[in-house]
């Protein structure tokens with residue numbers, strides 16, 4: 001179902017927290033394309049900038065976060081494009097939910113405890129589809145619940161009467177209420193057990209086939225992404241360090257950090273491998289290492305890695321994937337001596 005037609009393009013996106021001397025750079029030159037119908041996985045350790053990227057792209061970034069540069073465009077089916085960073089508040093209100101919806105980290109706890117599932121689902125419809133009649137809204141709410149595998153009679157339940165997995169699915173139903181083109185999910189299933197996470201993701205991927213939306217799925221658990229996404233982008237220290245088809249990342253990761261991440265989670269299929277993880281801890285924004293931010297933790301770092309940031313580009317001889325690593329670049333020319 002995934003195509004090569006872009007639905008969201010992010011170019012050279014930069015985000016800081018704070019301004020002036022206080023500023024720390026949270027996103028650096030992020031380039032990323034989401035294709036129509038695709039499930040794009042975004043992985044990286046905590047603090048790598050995944051949520052910042054989701055908030056910046058959806059224009060939900062709160063101060064002290066500031067977008068300091070870059071472009072984000074949404075591409076409609078008719079070929080026209082919308083500059084998301086230039087949208088007015090009214091434009092944004094029309095865009096969110098209808099074209100793009102987001103399920104936040106910990107969203108299942110954000111259902112209102114004193115309202116039924118029905119009233120929370122129909123609120124979204126009432127706000128954006130004022131022409132719908134009450135009975136139509138209720139019918140749509142029932143349909144949405146069924147889409148995410150919950151029986152329609154739970155419409156009258158209160159959040160506390162539902163399991164965590166069901167509450168999460170209600171949030172997904174709400175995100176799908178207005179048939180958006182893009183659904184962004186920021187660690188939507190972290191609080192759930194692994195079996196439940198898989199069930200929810202399987203359902204989401206099936207719905208994507210049926211309804212044709214695109215998904216950005218954010219998680220620190222790369223093994224889930226290998227199973228459910230078409231492409232995977234890996235973040236480290238506010239940059240994308242590798243991007244490729246999920247199976248390529250799994251079989252043949254090129255960035256030492258991607259390799260480390262894959263070794264941090266149990267393989268789903270195939271031979272058992274030792275979980276070795278990655279030594280050391282992620283960098284702090286205020287003290288980002290020079291050169292490749294991963295070099296202090298990298299077992300294969302070269303001299304260039306400590307001083308020069310490798311660009312994100314196809315590795316030698318490969319197409320359709322990119323990596324930001326000196327191991328995959330022609331050897332850098334040494335600086336001329338005076």
Ligand code: ADP
Pocket residue numbers: 017026044045046047048049050051052053063064065284285
């Ligand atoms: P992830 O979602 O990958 O865990 P985040 O995008 O939440 O990462 O955070 C990226 C970096 O930005 C982290 O170093 C975090 O400390 C910093 N950060 C996030 N929110 C704020 C904020 N409101 N103020 C200052 N720094 C922040």
Ligand code: MG
Pocket residue numbers: 050051052105186187
């Ligand atoms: Mg996050």
